[in-house]
Amino acid sequence: MLSNQVGKILRVSYHDLYHAIEGFLSTNLIGSGSFGYAYKGKLYQHGGRLVAIKVLDIQKSGASKSFEAKCRTLRNIRHKNLVPLLTSCSSIDPKGHDFKAVIYEFMQNGNLDKWLHPEIAEPTRSRNLNLLQRLNIAIDVASALDYLHNYYEAAIFHCDLKPSNVLLDNDLVAHVGDFGLARHLSSNVSQEGTTSSAITLKGTIGYAAPGKNFLMFYAII
Known part of the structure; x- marks a missing residue:
């Protein structure tokens, strides 16, 4: 079992995440928040493990501080009903811009909001x-x-x-x-x-x- 200690076991680079998300394809986008975007990805260098990758929008005010706060807060938290933080990535992208991302365990059934308020365009499988x-x-x-x-x-x-x-x-x-x-x-x-x-x-x-x-x-x- 992977440790929740940030970066202690699971080490990833910008290029690892780029390939995991297939070049940040919009089809892999699973959500967005106050400070960035969340993608579904597959870490090929770690056995094809499915993960959720939240990429911070550094241009938004407070995004960088949010990254540090998130990692600091989640580093030692362990509870069965909290999303496990696997690791983080702080790097530079090919254009020389700061790149920050946090990597979580992927949850197959998505978020509760989509179960409570399913969209018409979603697959016909029951979400009740x-x-x-x-x-x-x-x-x-x-x-x-x-x-x-x-x-x-x-x-x-x-x-x-x-x-x-x-x-x-x-x-x-x-x-x-x-x-x-x-x-x-x-x-x-x-x-x-x-x-x-x-x-x-x-x-x-x-x-x-x-x-x-x-x-x-x-x-x-």
Whole structure:
């Protein structure tokens, strides 16, 4: 089993990812977000393993910082209902531009949004979720958030939890992904003897955490 430590076992280059996505063909595009695009790819140098590759748009404000925050946050997180980060790639493309990507385990059943709101043009196979499946997905998501809020070494707030950020594996087990919006901005010790960390909470309107403008959390030392 591959380690979740970024780049410790699974090492990839720009050229590896270029070939994995077949030259960034639009047919391999599986989604887009605030800071980039997600592709389905096959790592031929690693046994043809299917992966999800999120390529950051460096031109967008905060994309580079999002990359660092994402890798830092996911490096040591391990939970059955979180999307595993396999590795990352920070390189230069053939035009001399910065290239940054994060590589995740590929989830065969896509995101929850497509199951809840299927498009007419999609294949005719049933995407209906029965009541028990919906309940299990809700429990999976709640379990992931409970771990992030209460059991990780420092509380993490997702900030943009929505159906498109919940991915389903072959068994329809839900995995929460996309942590690029949870960023540590500062850390200092207050006069009361507590350590405080500030996190900006940006996200999709309607899905961001209630206190999204600014949040402080404290850990007694």
